Amino acid sequence: MFSKASTPNFYLELEKNELQLRVGTPSPATPKNERILVIGGGVSGMTSAWALIDQGYDVTIVSERWADRKNRITSQIAGALWEYPPAVCGKHTDAISLCHSKGWAMTSYKAFEQIVTKLGETDGIDHGVRMRTSNFFFDTPLEARPDQLEKWEEICGHSDTIKGLKRSSELIQHHSVDQKAGMKDAYQLQAPTIDTDVYMMWLHFILDCKGATFVTERINGELLAQEEALLSRYDAFAIVNATGLSSLELAGDETVYPLRGAIIRVKNDGTKFPKLTEALAVTHDETYATDEDMVFIVPRNDNILILGGITEPHQWDLNLTVDTPVIKRMRERCNAFVPGLENAEYDDETQLLQGLRPFRGSNVRVERETKLRKDGSDSRIIHTYGQGGSGFSLSFGCAGTVVCLLQEIEASKPPTKMELLNGQLEELKLAC
Structure with a gap:
């Protein structure tokens, strides 16, 4: 599918602790003479690996599975619409994590925009990233939803980066939203937006070209208990744990849990209903008694539209079909939102995709392991997991933090838990 000979010349550079995409001939990164073991082949692990390799580290990535169109990994099933936190699927309750996530999301926004504007499509290599107008609708004025009003005001505070900002109830009529949906306010x-199949395979290609080593294997058991053995086996200096739900076992984190989600894929060629080129979403309102209030209608690419969504905590089974009641209701919500969608035909290749968003009790965890090794020394494990439904939205921001944490290890600084920022929460809010 790709040719190494056509690899575009671009790289990630850490500037003021934020990753920036650069195009051109880079100044050769000073070889670190250190190998980093990244565990996890999803968007968090692969983006971290990209950031590390461009800082001069050798990188080995271990994963049980890789992105594949026939047997998709969780990252390929994601909605992959960039959102300012919290995402439409909600479930973000930790103030410290949320505050960090806002910074990570802005870093990622800039990186994805740079991919679109600086790279485009090079020698037939498509990254699958597009900038689209995205519309968010509400069944009350934002003033009646203080959290959503605050979110909108914060988004407006980034108007130098986020373009196309507009708030108007006229957007409801402009997009022919059915009056029965009861929408009262909207902004865009x-x-x-990311075509996850294309992007994840593009990431694999880029890392392969940059010299990453890929090992297909499942690692079992808590990492801390086998840290020294893994470092020795892979001749590595440090470990990055980006294993999502598997961190329940690998990080010994009993707060990790799944939030089951699903998307329907339909044809978006303009034959059965007017072709949609913009994203349409209704945010899940956690004050409601039901989890079934979310609408998620997003062009995956030029030909496929994805319809969602559901938010089912602690549901591990992946046994949904298009005829499962919760999926039928999901489709009906989308059909009722935009007239004409009821005529949409399923994608010939795949009708339904389902996956488990990796959540945890305190939401996102990007920090060093704070437990000591058996010999009493500091661990050299860095965790990046719990991104939930925001893996793509936070990917470059979290990867930049991973690099910074690795630099702390190299400087022999002691690890610090994210929770220790509690005393600085007001300062942290101001920094957001």
């Missing part, structure tokens, strides 16, 4: 912005 330009946001990255």
